[in-house]
Amino acid sequence: MKETGDNWPSDLKKTKPRQGVLSVLEDAQGPLSAREICSELGKRGESAWLSTVYRILELFVKRGVAVKAAVMSNETALYELNRAQHKHYAICLGCHKIMPLNNCPLEKFVPKLEDEDFHVTGHNLEVYGYCGRCALK
Amino acid sequence: MKETGDNWPSDLKKTKPRQGVLSVLEDAQGPLSAREICSELGKRGESAWLSTVYRILELFVKRGVAVKAAVMSNETALYELNRAQHKHYAICLGCHKIMPLNNCPLEKFVPKLEDEDFHVTGHNLEVYGYCGRCALK
DNA sequence: ATTACTGCAAAGCATTTGCAGACTG
DNA sequence: CAGTCTGCAAATGCTTTGCAGTAAT
Numbered sequence: 515m516k517e518t519g520d521n522w523p524s525d526l527k528k529t530k531p532r533q534g535v536l537s538v539l540e541d542a543q544g545p546l547s548a549r550e551i552c553s554e555l556g557k558r559g560e561s562a563w564l565s566t567v568y569r570i571l572e573l574f575v576k577r578g579v580a581v582k583a584a585v586m587s588n589e590t591a592l593y594e595l596n597r598a599q600h601k602h603y604a605i606c607l608g609c610h611k612i613m614p615l616n617n618c619p620l621e622k623f624v625p626k627l628e629d630e631d632f633h634v635t636g637h638n639l640e641v642y643g644y645c646g647r648c649a650l651k
Numbered sequence: 652m653k654e655t656g657d658n659w660p661s662d663l664k665k666t667k668p669r670q671g672v673l674s675v676l677e678d679a680q681g682p683l684s685a686r687e688i689c690s691e692l693g694k695r696g697e698s699a700w701l702s703t704v705y706r707i708l709e710l711f712v713k714r715g716v717a718v719k720a721a722v723m724s725n726e727t728a729l730y731e732l733n734r735a736q737h738k739h740y741a742i743c744l745g746c747h748k749i750m751p752l753n754n755c756p757l758e759k760f761v762p763k764l765e766d767e768d769f770h771v772t773g774h775n776l777e778v779y780g781y782c783g784r785c786a787l788k
Numbered sequence: 789a790t791t792a793c794t795g796c797a798a799a800g801c802a803t804t805t806g807c808a809g810a811c812t813g
Numbered sequence: 814c815a816g817t818c819t820g821c822a823a824a825t826g827c828t829t830t831g832c833a834g835t836a837a838t
Contacts, residue, residue: 527812529818548803563820568803570818589726589802589827604769613769619760620778631783632741632750639776641757646768664837666793685828700795705828707793726802726827 523579531555531562535570536579544612545583545592545603584612584640604641608648615641660714668692668699672707673716681749682720682729682740721749721777741778745785752778 522528522536538554539546546554548567555562562570571593574580581596584603592612594601602615624634659665659673675691676683683691685704692699699707708730711717718733721740729749731738739752761771 527817529812531819564802565804565821566819572804585722585726589722591802604764604771606769607772615764619756620776623756624778627741627752627778627780630750632743632778632780633782633786634741634778634780635744636780637776637778639757639774641761641764641769641771641774643764643769643771643773645770649770664792666837668794701827702796702829703794709829728827 523574523577526573526577530560531566532570532573534558534560534562535567535574539574539580539593539595542594544614545594547586547590547592549590551593582638585638586610586640587642602639602641604643606645606648607642608644611645613645660711660716663710663714667697668703669707669710671695671697671699672704672711676711676717676730676732679731681751682731684723684727684729686727688730722775723777724779739776739778741780743782743785744779745781748782750782 526532534555535551538551538558548564548571551571552562552564552567555567571580575582575593578596580593582591583594583601584592584605586592586605587607600618602618604613604615605611606613618639620637620639624637627634663669671692672688675688675695685701685708688708689699689701689704692704708717712719712730715733717730719728720731720738721729721742723729723742737755739755741750741752742748743750755776757774757776761774764771
């Protein structure tokens with residue numbers, strides 16, 4: 515007798531902060547930082563401590579619920595739900611808008627590395643530049 | 652009447668810490684963190700303060716002498732000389748060995764993005780995994 | 789002599805950790 | 814009830830900043 519169609523990860527205890535973080539991630543338009551998630555929770559009247567959000571994100575990443583999507587130039591990590599499809603982003607240095615890339619330039623590349631005696635488990639890519647709007651300034 | 656074949660960047664004041672950082676970078680086998688540069692300077696009897704090393708690296712990056720080559724998972728930035736050729740690295744999660752990649756998987760990719768109204772100024776890529784030696788463990 | 793650079797200390801951020809009380813299953 | 818999770822505070826690690834004395838041109 516589950517509530518709404520919630521796909522809660524198997525054996526995780528269902529606590530308010532965890533459900534909050536999950537739903538914020540579900541509603542997100544793009545990848546979010548821990549701080550953003552935290553203040554979004556605040557707006558929803560369900561505040562959770564920042565350290566708790568970090569712990570939850572760590573847990574979610576470990577369980578494959580979420581992924582660390584990118585790391586901005588100021589060393590801030592951005593998270594999003596793991597939609598089982600590998601994504602990368604272009605980040606505008608002007609307005610910080612985040613644009614998803616349509617495909618991963620590494621797809622053809624990784625197999626070559628495997629030949630060279632390196633077993634690839636993951637990678638991280640961010641593209642920086644200016645979006646159409648900011649390029650004009 | 653220059654000393655040794657030193658290619659000192661145009662208008663930069665030649666100070667001991669700067670020359671030290673430059674020579675450490677010149678001798679480096681791979682990208683180094685600020686801390687590593689600092690302790691390498693120490694070994695050479697030319698200690699410089701960590702904050703100074705950061706300031707010098709920032710300056711070098713601004714002048715195009717060096718580049719921020721990668722950012723490790725613990726948020727530590729690695730620097731190396733700007734050899735005018737774009738490089739990426741594969742980082743072994745076991746032994747932290749750093750292997751340079753032979754070519755950039757984004758070369759063919761960037762032009763496509765330019766078409767989509769995004770002006771690319773740079774990108775950041777790290778590949779994680781295990782080297783041949785560590786994969787066996 | 790000027791101006792820029794460095795040593796040093798202290799601040800800033802993002803993230804992590806320790807602990808006791810609160811809550812889940 | 815037992816074990817896990819959270820609120821909270823404090824610590825950590827990388828990097829930046831402020832300032833006064835020092836060195837380079």
